[in-house]
Amino acid sequence: MPLVESLLGECRRREVAEAHLRLCALLLMYNSMPGRGVVYLRTTAYRVPVQRLLEDMAGLTGRDKRGLMQKFMKAVGEAVAELKREVGGVASAENLRRALLKRPLEELRKLA
Amino acid sequence: MTPLSPIKSEDLKRFLSGWERREAPPPPGVYVVEELYNGRLVEEYCARYHLIYLVAVYDRDGTCRDLYQCCSSLPGEDGGIASRCFIFGDVAWREELAEKCRVETYLYRFGDIRDALRTLLEFGMHVKGIPCTYFSLPVLKVTGWCEVDPICCDVSAAREKLVESATQRRMDTAAPRGRRRDRRLIWRRRGNRRRGPLQGRGVGK
Numbered sequence: 001m002p003l004v005e006s007l008l009g010e011c012r013r014r015e016v017a018e019a020h021l022r023l024c025a026l027l028l029m030y031n032s033m034p035g036r037g038v039v040y041l042r043t044t045a046y047r048v049p050v051q052r053l054l055e056d057m058a059g060l061t062g063r064d065k066r067g068l069m070q071k072f073m074k075a076v077g078e079a080v081a082e083l084k085r086e087v088g089g090v091a092s093a094e095n096l097r098r099a100l101l102k103r104p105l106e107e108l109r110k111l112a
Numbered sequence: 113m114t115p116l117s118p119i120k121s122e123d124l125k126r127f128l129s130g131w132e133r134r135e136a137p138p139p140p141g142v143y144v145v146e147e148l149y150n151g152r153l154v155e156e157y158c159a160r161y162h163l164i165y166l167v168a169v170y171d172r173d174g175t176c177r178d179l180y181q182c183c184s185s186l187p188g189e190d191g192g193i194a195s196r197c198f199i200f201g202d203v204a205w206r207e208e209l210a211e212k213c214r215v216e217t218y219l220y221r222f223g224d225i226r227d228a229l230r231t232l233l234e235f236g237m238h239v240k241g242i243p244c245t246y247f248s249l250p251v252l253k254v255t256g257w258c259e260v261d262p263i264c265c266d267v268s269a270a271r272e273k274l275v276e277s278a279t280q281r282r283m284d285t286a287a288p289r290g291r292r293r294d295r296r297l298i299w300r301r302r303g304n305r306r307r308g309p310l311q312g313r314g315v316g317k
Contacts, residue, residue, distance in 0.1 A: 003245055003267050010274055019278035036153070094149055101243040108263045108270045111277065 025075035131218040138165035139183030141197030158213035165201040168228035179219040
């Protein structure tokens, strides 16, 4: 989805990622979710996408990366818990994407 | 787990009171949602639930007697039959689904295209809980939804604010730290002056 991709592009900037951690984590989850099939909601499934995002970020030391990784995974964990309450621990990718996309949109509305 | 979330029957009844119900697949028309479900999931869903379609029929003059037939046969004002009927559904209808799925189609007559599309939009967003970005852009524009909720149509403004607020936040957090550091420097310099140039380094003893 172009909306998600363009916003995720901004999340590759350190200051944006730090200031809007929840939004960036949600966008990342949306983008790294399978297009179809069944999804088991687990926080660890998003560890590699977060690592990749941090690799793309310029000017981070190893310590910065570890700190940001921890914060990101916390935000992901919170989002996963919310989604589990809404759709259950196992859901179709389509339903999950729909439920997930509502959250970054809300975050953006707050910002606007 | 169900692949598609079924609508609560009380919500459906409330929303669709006055709509004409048919146990038939939807007639030809324009789908208002762009991102539709894929085939395999639909089959799983069909094993448990009905597929539901809402068809908003644009009939300005009220000349249409049978709404279903109007979508299928009558030519629209701008040339095509599709322009008369707007459809909301999770899946684009295709013939193979007829063997596997029970289908319900609800039809309603509208004298105004804007009203027709807005009704489908409200159903999708408030009853089905679909994010607004899933609807096609022309539908969002015609209904005036882009003014109500600009993020649904264009994220460039939100994107700018995102960067702006992040930069601002960084400056805010950097400024007090900088000030504190400056104060510490001044303090150290003053101390050094009192002690003399070499005392601070432990050389003067």
